[in-house]
Amino acid sequence: MLGSVEIRSVSPVFVGRTAELDALREALSRATAGEPQALLIGGEAGVGKTRLVEEFAKAAAREGAVVAVGGCVEIGADGLPFAPFSTALRTLHRELPAELAEAAAGQEEELARLLPELGETGSGRHDEEGMARLFELTARLLERVATDRTVVLALEDLHWADASTRHLLSYLFRTLRTGRLVVLATYRSDDVHRRHPMRPLLAELDRLRTVRRLELSRFNRDEVGRQIAGILAAEPEPAQVDDIFRRSDGNAFFVEELAVAVFEGCRTGLTDTLRDLLLVRVEALPETAQNVARIVAEGGSTVEYRLLAAVARLAEDDLIEALRAAVNANILTATPTGDGYRFRHSLVREAVGDDLLPGERSRINRRYAEALEADPGLVPADQRAMRLASYWYHAHDAAKALPAVLEAAVQARTRHAYSEQLRLLERAMELWDAAPEDIRARLCVAGYAEAYPECAGDPTTTPLGFLDLMTEATCAGRFGGERERALKITKRALRLLEHEHDPLRAAWFWIQRSRLVQSLARGDGRQELATAQELVRGLPPSRVHAEVLTNVASWSMLHEPGPDALAAAEQAVAYARMVTARETELNARLTLGGLTVGAGDVETGLAMMEEVRQQAATEGHTFVAGRAYVNLPNDLESVGRSREAVRVLTEGVAYARRFGLLDSESWVLGNLADSQDSLGNWDEATDAARAALRRGHSAKPLGCGAITLALIALSRGDNAEAARHLAEAEAHFGTHDPMPQQWLIVARVRLGLAAAEGRLADARTALAAALDAGIPPGTHRYGWPLLLDAAAAEADARLLPAARPGREEALARIAGAVQRLTTDAPVWHAHAAWARAELLRAEGRDTGADWSDVVTRVEPLERPYDLARVRHRLAVALLADGGDDERARATELLRLAHAVAGHLDARPLADAVALVAQRARIALTADTTGPRPPADPVEALGLTSREQDVLRLVAAGRTNRQIAAELFISPKTASVHVSNILAKLGVAGRGEAAAVAHRLGLFTAETVPVRTTG
Incomplete structure (x- = not known):
């Protein structure tokens, strides 16, 4: 009976996956309603991820959605940068040409890094924000394309993804806000071992409530039976189902392979090993077809037909005959575009590749490289450099591989694929000594090393050196977020420079180390900058020298503002002008403006910063402009001009989003929250602070958003929420890099929270720690509110007996700090008068005249x-x-x-x-017709007479046992009264209840009983 059955390796019947398909359809429905959806589909190799995506894609297309599928491309062990996104965008370009062109209008140069069809790639700036700019533009492109139609973006085989693809996917999942868009990605869960680069991404996405994870399990016996029936187009024997289910363990792909093998009569030749199971059908092919399969396996996850023909070196008829045999055996399949071939399942490709001999693998890679060198048009232009570099590297030909790897690194940098650039540069360093001297001598600095600003002579003739590679690799690591690897490279470079007299190069590496140790929370970077400054001391002006001074001034502004920082900024501006380093000059002038405001010359400093902001934006220095949109409104807020600050910050949000300046946007949003808080727009402030937390890339701007939320929660009486946001802010700020604007505002929240909960000793400790650290010039906006809140806390606790020890010392410290702070701005004058009035209240000496002045x-x-x-x-x-x-x-x-x-x-x-x-x-x-409020505020709280007596004793600091003795009741009854009081006051503890009682003036000193003995 089975002899007449046509056996297909893929079942035409879609088996199982009902729950998963329902989840995908639900996501499609939500996306169609305008809510972007993000899904991750995981499962072991062969479990059916691709088939599920195919079935969902058909269903989505039937409902009018545009489906764009892109797969991660693997060549050797290398992934092509952004390959799945480029493929998917090409589909959208083909399906929706007018819509995509309209959505990309004005940003074609940047977006061409992902989709070359949009035009020539712009040179652009290379920095930490470069990749973020590209990501932001990509996210907004997809949102605009999906405005009027549902778009499904499916990315397959994420376990092969390059780092840039992973970063972009993470960005999309975190930032998509609008559009009828479904983004889903598949990955092999069994490949994601403990050290796999996908694991941190999965952990990050698990924390996002907007991302849904679907894990595909293996088939049960009934599902295996239905799958076999679909393959055979007939019901199998139960014993056969049992056998295949046992051997496959429910893996859909293994079911297919076993079913075909069994019913083709190959059962006796099978073993239980995975490798033999995957290779048995390949080994049944004619020898020529087997050779072609081996060539395809080593060429990458997909190989173009013309490239395959050049490598196979067969007559065309023989090649087609071999391919037909492999396709008919369901080993190979044509690509969706019809211009090449790939293995029907990657597991078979991996098994065939693993079966190659070492020399055989090198020979095949060499033939690929030679074919591609002879005819570069055999592969898409955006893949050419990377694939040629990979083929030569795996051919173990250092002479050919080194120039190819360096060229691929240049292409990766052009696409802002900095992680891939770093990997290629590390590979170049590995090949450096193995490459012949004459090959290295032909390489010049131009194109390969652009990070170091002091290239001696003509870059087109200056030889490329090993330190140039390390320089470029350090920047690639910084820009791509691979800071640990970049730090190791700087350490190695500085060891090499110990034997060479090149102080400028050494100073440059010390600057990079300063930045890296700060971003990695390894320190504040001060010692590294001091070393760089010592290296350039006495040298003629240079770009490196100007950069060192600018970094020193910027560091000093944040950590030790004052005359020395001001002098460093002035020197940095002068040096930058001397060497015509325009961007460095603008950056230094911005720092100088901020320090000038802090020194008291407010109008001059603000005018300088505004001029820099306008010039940087006009001249295209986006990094400096983004920084200006942070620093200028920060100083406007500092001197009380909050409404002006909001205007500049609103412009800054738009500017940062336009250029994808993620960190700048987060800083801008944090400052916007601060200024809206000052203006009393607390809901708007909360929205801005939460947006800062969503958009932030680095820790410190995230901390600023969290601390504003803590302040608002504290003002609204939500102490638990304030404590949660305080802990979040402290975690972001860390302890490795203390800055006064951070420790002062953290101390303010700590103090306010402690005071609200009746922990005056803790409030005093928080103040003392902040005052010991100091309130340097330029940090008045943080210092004045801290002193004011400290004075108010002491005044509120004036009648608390527990507050008397240490009271005089605390008031003296506050008063001394108030006298020392400058009061050159109206807002500072107001805070000074307010703090003095609170100090008088703390002593019981404040009058109406004092508060009228405030x-x-x-x-x-x-x-x-x-x-x-x-x-x-x-x-x-x-x-x-x-x-x-x-x-x-x-x-x-x-x-x-x-x-x-x-x-x-x-x-x-x-x-x-x-x-x-x-x-x-x-x-x-104004309506006085209603009943008058109770005369007694204690009575207004609903306290009984006995509870009033107990609260008076709680406010006096009595324990339950002491209260019981005072009122002639049992300690248990006293405890019940205390619990009732806490509930009515809405507080968590006795200290907080006492603080509320005294802060609200419920009792005077005379009404608090003092027990006497004798």
Whole structure:
């Protein structure tokens, strides 16, 4: 019966995968509704990932979606940069030419790095942001193409992906916001071992709630039976199903191979080993077809027909006959475009490749390289350099491989594929000594080494040296995020330079080490910069010298602002001008402007920074312009010009997104959150801070976003949320690179959180640590709020007996710091007056006149929350004076403060205002027809008479046992009362309850009982 059955190796019936296909269809439906979808499909080799994607693609196409499939291309052990994206974009270019052209308009030069069909690739700038710019433009391109139609982007075989492809996929999964787009990727889970480069990516994507993981399991026995029935077009015998199920263990591909082998009569020749199972059908081919299969296996995951013909060196009829035999045996299959061949399954290709002898592999690679050199048009232009480099390298011909590898490195850099550039440069360093001297002598610096700015003489004639390779590799590592490898290269280079007199080159490497140790959290980079500065001391002006001074000035501005930093910035500007290093000059001038503001010459410094921003943007220095959009509004905010800062920052967000400046955008968003916070736009501030956390690439801007969220949460009374964001910010900032703008704002949140929870000792510790570290010039915007909050915390705790030890010392430190801080800007004058008033309140000596002066200073600043706080303080002082005029003004102030607190959802302030109003029997709205609030604020909280007595003793610092003794109740009853009080106050602990009681003025000193003995 079986003899008449046509046996196909692939079942025409799609078996199982119902849940997975439903999940994909659901994602398609969500995408069609305008919500981008991201999915990862994992599973062992042969389990059916590709078949699932094919079935989903058919279903998506039936529903009108455009499906673009791209596979990661492997050549030898090398992946082609961005190969799956380039292939998928070509499909979109073919299917939607007008839409793609419109979506890419104005950015063709950059996007041509992925899709050469868009035109010539621009030279562009090579830096850490270069790859991010390309990624941002790609994401926005896909969003625009998917605006009016559903697009499915399927990327297969991610386990072969190059690093740049992995980075781009991660970027897409993190940043896609709009568009009818489904992005899915498949990978072999059994290939992703502990050290596989895919593993960090999978861990990162697991943390994203927007990414769904689908893991394909093996078939059960029933599914295997249905698969075999589809292959045979007939029901198999149960015993045969049992046998194949046992031998295949439910792997769909092995089921296919075993079914065909068994029913073709090859069962007796089979063994249980994977290798034999995969090779048995290849070995059944004619010898010529086997040789062609071996050639295809070594050529890469796909081999073009013309290239294959050149390498096989067979008559065309013989080649076609061999290919037909391999295709008919389902070993090879034609590519979807019909211009080449690939193995039907990569497992068979890997088995055939592993079966090659070492000499045989080298010979085949040599023939590929020779064919490609003779006719470069045999492969697509964007693959040529990389494939030629791989073929020559695996042919073990150093003389040919070295120039080819270097040329491929240039192409990788052009495409911003810096990780691949680094790998190629490391390969070049490996080949360097093996290559003949005459081959090395023909290589020149031009094209291969552009990182070092001090090329001696004509780059087209200057010989390429080993240190040039290390220089370029260091930058490739930095730009591609491979900082650990880059750091190792700098260490090796500096060892080599110990035996050569080249101080400029050594200084350049020390600059790179400074940047790398900072980004790797290994230190603050100061010692490395000091070494570089010592190396260039006394040398004639040079670009390296200017770069050293600029980095020193920038470092000093962030870590030790002051006269020395200002002098370094001025010197950096002068040197950069002398050597016509325009970008370095603009960068140094921007630093100089910021330091000038910090030194007190505000208008001069701001004007300088604005000029740099405009010039950098006009001249195309995107890095400096992006930095200006961060630093200028930061200094505007520092001097209280928050609305101007928001205007510049809004422009900065658009600029950063246009050029893909991820870190700059994150810094800009963090500063935008800060300025919106000052203006009382807390919802907008929260949105900006959260966007900074999503968009950030480096740790420090992420920390700034988190700390703003902590401050807002603290102002709204959500202490748990504030603590969570504080911990997040501290993790991002780390401890390896302390900067005053970070330790001051972290100390402020720590202090505020401790004060809100009644932990005054911890609040004082946070302040002391910050003051010990110092508040240097240029950090007043962080220093003043810290001192103000510290003084307010001491004033709130004035009646707490537990606050008396250490009180005088704390107040003295605050007062001394207030006297030392400069007050050259209106916002600083206001903060100084406010801090002094809080210090007077902490001593019980504040008056209405003191707070009236503070209100007058704060009113012009456009800071509604701060104004509401000081109005509340003034109202309390006026009510203490007791006159009718004072009461009328206090009523107006309390109503204004209450309105702002309600609008901002600032619950601690709202509660404080409400309790003052209740105590004074003041209605917080103009409508006085309703019932008056309770005269006693304690009663307003719903506390019973006994609970009031217990709260007074808690505020005095009594334990449960002491309370029980004082009130003649049992300790258990006292504990119950305390628990009820905590619940009614909405606090977590006794200390926080005491702090609330004293901060809201629930009890005077006279009402707190003091137990006497005797």
